[in-house]
Amino acid sequence: MRAAQRVLMGAAIAVLAVIAVAAVWPGLLAAADPLQTDVRSALLPPSPEHLFGTDQSGRDVYSRVVHGAGRSVGIGLLATGIALAVGLVVGALAGSAPRGVDTAVMRVNDVLMAFPEFLVALVVIAVLGPGPVNIAIAVTLAAVPVYIRLARVQTQTLRVAEHVEAARILGVPRVRAFMRHVVPGVLGALSVLATIGIGSSILAAAGLSFLGLGPSEPTPEWGLMLAGGRNVLGQAWWISVFPGVAITLTVVSATVVGRILRARADGSTT
Secondary structure, three states: OOHHHHHHHHHHHHHHHHHHHHHHOHHHOOOOOOOOOOHHHOOOOOOOOOOOOEOOOOOEHHHHHHHHHHHHHHHHHHHHHHHHHHHHHHHHHHHHOOHHHHHHHHHHHHHHHOOOHHHHHHHHHHHHOOOHHHHHHHHHHHHHHHHHHHHHHHHHHHHOOHHHHHHHHOOOOHHHHHHHHHHHHHHHHHHHHHHHHHHHHHHHHHHHHHOOOOOOOOOOOHHHHHHHOHHHOOOOOHHHHHHHHHHHHHHHHHHHHHHHHHHHHOOOOO
């Protein structure tokens, strides 16, 4: 890893560490109640008392950004974890199934991949209805096809690898050889992809919340906060800007870590 990559990796990990603390223990970083209103303090600009200013109801924007990390990041992690698990199972089965089954599964998968992930998520929300749980389901279903394709390719590659063939020659049962030598390799490849996918899932969930399809007021959630300040952007820019910065930093940091890990896994120095 070159010096520039080390610096980028370190900065990205530091940002993600702060976001993780905010998601797990928000009270450590922000003591103010994110739901506490005070109309006399409405639309105050950033100051030592209110680091990120206040919103239309006088709520502390900094506290809401910190407490919103758990919901925004949680949806991304949940969606990515489920997508990885489903992709591993379906992709591995397709990669080891007879040609007819493999072809049928991959044709359906190709159709899903032909549409942008956000559009697929919108269609799922249209069917299931709005809400934080349905957002997680929608983002998961939108992300699954990518994991299925990668798992299937990795499975087909590893099935004919020399160490797998050697295990079979030595009398290791086919299923045991598959679980011991193929599945871990597939899971490793999917884990690297998931590191990048977390950022995409967080961005998709925030986008759906911005459209009013996720949590409702006064829940502190980054996408919802971003939407809440759009009508007063000229008067109180901080209401939308700081949640937007939080989303951007999280997505960019997760993507940087994921891309560097993928480059290392591929043996690349770029």
